Amino acid sequence: MTTTTLTTTPSSGSVEADLRHVRVVSRKPAIAYVVVVALLALLLALAPREGDTNFRFSAESDAIRIPDVSVPGMTVAWICVALTAVIALAAVALLRVHRSAPLWMSAVFALVGFVAFLSWAGAGSDRDFPVTRLVGGAVLLAVPLVFGALGGVIGERAGVVNIAIESQLLAGAFFAAVVGSLTKNPFAGLFAAILAGMLVALLLGVFAISYRVDQVIVGVVLNVLVIGLTSFLYSEVLVPQAQRLNETVRFTPLRIPVLAEIPVLGPALFNQSLVVYLMYIAVPVVWFALYRTRWGLRVRSVGEHPKAADTVGIKVERTRYRAVLIAGGVVGIGGAFYTVVSVSSFGKEMTAGAGYIALAAVIFGKWDPVRAAFAALLFGFASNLEGALSVVGAPVPSQFMLMLPYVVTLLAVAGLVGRSRAPAADGVAYVKE
Amino acid sequence: MSDTHTPSPVPPGDRERVTVEPAPSSADSGPEPRRAAAEENQWREVFQRIVTGGWAISLGAVVLAILAGSVLIAFTDEAVQRAAGYFFSRPGDTFSAIGSAVGSAYAALFRGAVWDFTADDFGGAIRPLTATLTRATPLIAAGLGVALTFRTGLFNIGGRGQMLVAAAAAGWVGFTWSMPWPLHMLVALAAGMLAGALWAGIAGALKAFTGAHEVISTIMLNYVAFYLLSYLLATPGLLQAPGSSNPKTRPTLASAQMPKLFEGYNVHLGLVLVLLAVAFTWWLLERSKMGFEYRAVGINPHAARVAGIDVRRVTVSVMLVAGALLGLAGATQVQGTVVTGFSSDIDAGIGFDAITVALLGRSRPLGVLGAALLFGAFKAGGSVMQASEGVPIEIVVVVQSLIVLFIAAPPIVRAVFRIPEPGRRRAARAERKAVAA
Numbered sequence: 001m002t003t004t005t006l007t008t009t010p011s012s013g014s015v016e017a018d019l020r021h022v023r024v025v026s027r028k029p030a031i032a033y034v035v036v037v038a039l040l041a042l043l044l045a046l047a048p049r050e051g052d053t054n055f056r057f058s059a060e061s062d063a064i065r066i067p068d069v070s071v072p073g074m075t076v077a078w079i080c081v082a083l084t085a086v087i088a089l090a091a092v093a094l095l096r097v098h099r100s101a102p103l104w105m106s107a108v109f110a111l112v113g114f115v116a117f118l119s120w121a122g123a124g125s126d127r128d129f130p131v132t133r134l135v136g137g138a139v140l141l142a143v144p145l146v147f148g149a150l151g152g153v154i155g156e157r158a159g160v161v162n163i164a165i166e167s168q169l170l171a172g173a174f175f176a177a178v179v180g181s182l183t184k185n186p187f188a189g190l191f192a193a194i195l196a197g198m199l200v201a202l203l204l205g206v207f208a209i210s211y212r213v214d215q216v217i218v219g220v221v222l223n224v225l226v227i228g229l230t231s232f233l234y235s236e237v238l239v240p241q242a243q244r245l246n247e248t249v250r251f252t253p254l255r256i257p258v259l260a261e262i263p264v265l266g267p268a269l270f271n272q273s274l275v276v277y278l279m280y281i282a283v284p285v286v287w288f289a290l291y292r293t294r295w296g297l298r299v300r301s302v303g304e305h306p307k308a309a310d311t312v313g314i315k316v317e318r319t320r321y322r323a324v325l326i327a328g329g330v331v332g333i334g335g336a337f338y339t340v341v342s343v344s345s346f347g348k349e350m351t352a353g354a355g356y357i358a359l360a361a362v363i364f365g366k367w368d369p370v371r372a373a374f375a376a377l378l379f380g381f382a383s384n385l386e387g388a389l390s391v392v393g394a395p396v397p398s399q400f401m402l403m404l405p406y407v408v409t410l411l412a413v414a415g416l417v418g419r420s421r422a423p424a425a426d427g428v429a430y431v432k433e
Numbered sequence: 434m435s436d437t438h439t440p441s442p443v444p445p446g447d448r449e450r451v452t453v454e455p456a457p458s459s460a461d462s463g464p465e466p467r468r469a470a471a472e473e474n475q476w477r478e479v480f481q482r483i484v485t486g487g488w489a490i491s492l493g494a495v496v497l498a499i500l501a502g503s504v505l506i507a508f509t510d511e512a513v514q515r516a517a518g519y520f521f522s523r524p525g526d527t528f529s530a531i532g533s534a535v536g537s538a539y540a541a542l543f544r545g546a547v548w549d550f551t552a553d554d555f556g557g558a559i560r561p562l563t564a565t566l567t568r569a570t571p572l573i574a575a576g577l578g579v580a581l582t583f584r585t586g587l588f589n590i591g592g593r594g595q596m597l598v599a600a601a602a603a604g605w606v607g608f609t610w611s612m613p614w615p616l617h618m619l620v621a622l623a624a625g626m627l628a629g630a631l632w633a634g635i636a637g638a639l640k641a642f643t644g645a646h647e648v649i650s651t652i653m654l655n656y657v658a659f660y661l662l663s664y665l666l667a668t669p670g671l672l673q674a675p676g677s678s679n680p681k682t683r684p685t686l687a688s689a690q691m692p693k694l695f696e697g698y699n700v701h702l703g704l705v706l707v708l709l710a711v712a713f714t715w716w717l718l719e720r721s722k723m724g725f726e727y728r729a730v731g732i733n734p735h736a737a738r739v740a741g742i743d744v745r746r747v748t749v750s751v752m753l754v755a756g757a758l759l760g761l762a763g764a765t766q767v768q769g770t771v772v773t774g775f776s777s778d779i780d781a782g783i784g785f786d787a788i789t790v791a792l793l794g795r796s797r798p799l800g801v802l803g804a805a806l807l808f809g810a811f812k813a814g815g816s817v818m819q820a821s822e823g824v825p826i827e828i829v830v831v832v833q834s835l836i837v838l839f840i841a842a843p844p845i846v847r848a849v850f851r852i853p854e855p856g857r858r859r860a861a862r863a864e865r866k867a868v869a870a
Binding site for chain 2: 163207211213214216217218220221222224225227228229231232233235236237353356359360363397399400402403406407409410413414
């Protein structure tokens, strides 16, 4: 629920500057904070664990080594819960004076809550939490999500809802596998994946922009269509000729000389394959393109108010087509990750819903490329946590860890991250009058 | 995803004009209605498109999709590929190879779905038809659930999750409680429907009270349900069969099963139940006050609110009813079709198929019935096609999704089959009016 304090705007007058100030106070973050604190406290109270938690920050081979840290698990966990409670109280207090909780508060809250959870989960285990692996694995898992989310952001900023991210990823993975295997060249596979993503995007464009079919319906149906097509072709064509058509050469990890020596983050972030570095570049590039170029201004205007854009001479449909195609290409890169980086062959439905998580990241990230990328990273982190927790033998069933990103998204759309607003004309077809 | 969020201080502008139809005049009262009006228009347009498409369009879409399927079958067939290798010396070979590949595939589809012309007696010959009815049973119920939300302007993609929790609940009651036959079956069924309703109700409540878009929340709830069920299935003492390490349940007790309708065939009582559900949904939508409110909200939530309808309550209640219908689909699965114990794939893609069924059935109860029978036939025939002709069953998924794509975009079908556009003059007049205004 949102309490909107909306002051009307007069068309002119000296008080204008004052009255133009529109303040929206959302109750949702505060409520969400309280709920999370209660859940955490309940977890700690009902399932207390004895012993210390060890965090390991560096591997044997690292140039700069940080000593492992060992803390009493439950104590630290309770301290962190107390801290989150303080933040929740602060948010409630802010609400009392009609102020909403700032974004950094959510970030701090999430971090502290997370440390509380880890300390609890790792308490009493004789194994260490490999922090580097935690980060590195998360980055890898997040690659398709980040590209998917970037594609989603570009499309939605232009006013085209892209539920079809999943199918673009899958088509990208499929074509990267086929072309990469035929040529034995991962670059060719990557290129094919981009084209495949664009092809699906073209279909989306034809139906959503030209024929003005509801974009959610087109997206859902395209997902089903591509799952059907790739699975059909997989059993009919790829399986009988697996050697020739479904065995790619993968990108090899490139170690970046100086950066890879940074403790904790270095080995995790800078000893990866080309596609991962492409991701590091893609996020700022998309941000720059959307916010600092003429193209970006046009894309955003078409997504916010297509009629105004049309009035000043921007071709709405053409701009949308172009944005959707570019978005498809970007998502395609993420698809290539599956078959030329992660593993070297295609499998039925191998994207397993990553496109939907990417979509969630778009919304979680409030339609902003940088925030969406961080949201995707967070989801990658949550998926990766499952592996790390099973290493220390945490008492959390793996299914619940796998469930976490989806629960987080549910909380997010219900308001944990505060108010997020879609581009105004998102999902609305434009008809020139 | 434009309404994930509550009212926003949008810059005033003629946003309603952006959409195809001019907005209702009530959209003048502020920024929120304007935005809502834009969305409503969009939905209304979709529904009108689907509803006024006419049976000709539906039929044309099915024909086009089957043609596209033929192309796929022909291209991947080995005999066709061999014959195409010497196409220019003997083109006739290629065409006859295509004909035999496509012909035998669709013949197998027909043989598996409608009438087995190779069977010795009548009982064997109609067996495929009963297989189609068995496959269609959960599709009908699930399609109704999705169609109901469509009519209310909501998009329930959460069929999968709702079916999974329903199956878990119905299954648990079905193999842990002990009761005499009709009572046990009904209690298990009620448990399943209740679970489905509550699961969908979460999405409804989130939509009503926080504005969370139901597309996102239902997708997320699908995954949550899947992992929840996986956990229950993998944990001894919950759903996992005792003495087994497989993520699979015990068989449903005989007292909780839906009995077979005819001796020797798989069609079970669930078919009767879902037919009752068709009648109930029709009554609900067309004859009840609640259904009137559903449709009013679906056509224009703003107008509905002005008319005194509590849109939030409608949102929650329609999701509850839809969830119960999907719960019925889940319950018929574990109590009728798969009674030997189930695992986390018990939904068998029905939750997603339900969306295509509802679209093909144009969100009408009877339309859903027809569409579900068609897709049930595809499913039943598809597995026979896979077994006898080696054509992967995924071709059925391709054909189904193409049908829906074509139905959603009538201009394509119209262009191919030269079907005239109904109401073109009316549309032109409306356009002129909009310009004049």
